[in-house]
Amino acid sequence: MAVFTEVSLDEARAFIAPLDVGTLTGLRGIGAGIENTNYFVTTDRGEYVLTIFERLTFEQLPFYLHLMQHLARRGIPVPDPHADAAGEILHTLKGKPAALVDKLEGGHQLAPDHHHCEQVGGMLARMHLAGQDYPRHQPNLRGLAWWAETVPLVLPYLTAAQHTLISEELAFQQELADSPAFQGLPAGPIHADLFRDNVMFAGLPGHERLTGFFDFYFAGVDSFLFDIAVCLNDWCIDLDTGALIEDRAAAFVAAYERSRPLEGNEVRLLPALMRAAALRFWTSRLWDFHLPRDAALLQPHDPAHFERVLQARIDNPWHPPR
Numbered sequence: 001m002a003v004f005t006e007v008s009l010d011e012a013r014a015f016i017a018p019l020d021v022g023t024l025t026g027l028r029g030i031g032a033g034i035e036n037t038n039y040f041v042t043t044d045r046g047e048y049v050l051t052i053f054e055r056l057t058f059e060q061l062p063f064y065l066h067l068m069q070h071l072a073r074r075g076i077p078v079p080d081p082h083a084d085a086a087g088e089i090l091h092t093l094k095g096k097p098a099a100l101v102d103k104l105e106g107g108h109q110l111a112p113d114h115h116h117c118e119q120v121g122g123m124l125a126r127m128h129l130a131g132q133d134y135p136r137h138q139p140n141l142r143g144l145a146w147w148a149e150t151v152p153l154v155l156p157y158l159t160a161a162q163h164t165l166i167s168e169e170l171a172f173q174q175e176l177a178d179s180p181a182f183q184g185l186p187a188g189p190i191h192a193d194l195f196r197d198n199v200m201f202a203g204l205p206g207h208e209r210l211t212g213f214f215d216f217y218f219a220g221v222d223s224f225l226f227d228i229a230v231c232l233n234d235w236c237i238d239l240d241t242g243a244l245i246e247d248r249a250a251a252f253v254a255a256y257e258r259s260r261p262l263e264g265n266e267v268r269l270l271p272a273l274m275r276a277a278a279l280r281f282w283t284s285r286l287w288d289f290h291l292p293r294d295a296a297l298l299q300p301h302d303p304a305h306f307e308r309v310l311q312a313r314i315d316n317p318w319h320p321p322r
């Protein structure tokens, strides 16, 4: 269970007191998640999620929390952060930054079909459009600069073949990033980590409806195409092999394009961005696996999965049907 910072009932009670969410009736540590400490908080008025940020700083967090507030106000289903009487949504608990957000209804859809992929694709486009007038700016902190810093740290743990694959891919992405086509990609605030476990669905089997996107703590300003690529690499693949399930990917992109049609360069660069997205998560998983931070009980994700995904994207580039 990834509870890095233990919170007592008394500490939770004192924390929620200024937030006007009622009286505490329950507190439960959340096992999933690898970045932050999360607790479900129950009061006589409802259910909330308390997050204590273990990595992000007081300077970085306003970008994420105000983005969630901005999107929620525009009708995108994301957890809305609770403010104190002064309107502040970033709080402090045990000396660390913390927030209280609404708990989304439902659960994860870990075995998605067309129906789920279409809903995620459609909502992703609506989220990109809704974020376009968000005034704050923060780059994607897990973007190219971070990959270039982190790949050398994990190289000592890799086989010769892995060393070659990751180094060549990093060089390919650095060259791509210098190209005018890449630099002209439409950009704005993106989620950047919209995996199956960061989306909720509710409803009867076969009729589930999307109830929200959450975990915006890797969000940043980057190309919309990178966000699409991250999703395709998770929602539309066979998890055993990393192979793309093309009809599911086509359904995802078609639903996205009903709200925001892709530009020519986006269609052309999608295969390269799907490689970039695989590289990003292979690198972070290697980093978490070989250079772990303290946690009460942390289970790092399997890095080999994204090595397979990267290899599959290189071997079989995919363009959405036109």
Ligand SMILES: Nc1ncnc2c1ncn2[C@@H]1O[C@H](COP(=O)(O)OP(=O)(O)O)[C@@H](O)[C@H]1O
Binding pocket: 002, 030, 031, 032, 033, 034, 035, 036, 037, 038, 049, 079, 101, 102, 103, 104, 105, 197, 214, 215, 217
């Ligand atoms: N707003 C929310 N509504 C409902 N469940 C949530 C919410 N935020 C987090 N959770 C639950 O907590 C788990 C861990 O949260 P996550 O944000 O993925 O953690 P981490 O930031 O540590 O990776 C999620 O898988 C989900 O089950």
Ligand SMILES: N[C@@H](CCOP(=O)(O)O)C(=O)O
Binding pocket: 032, 033, 034, 035, 193, 195, 197, 198, 215, 281, 284, 285, 301
């Ligand atoms: N989605 C990433 C891990 C990020 O952790 P999260 O629990 O905050 O989504 C991966 O699968 O490597």
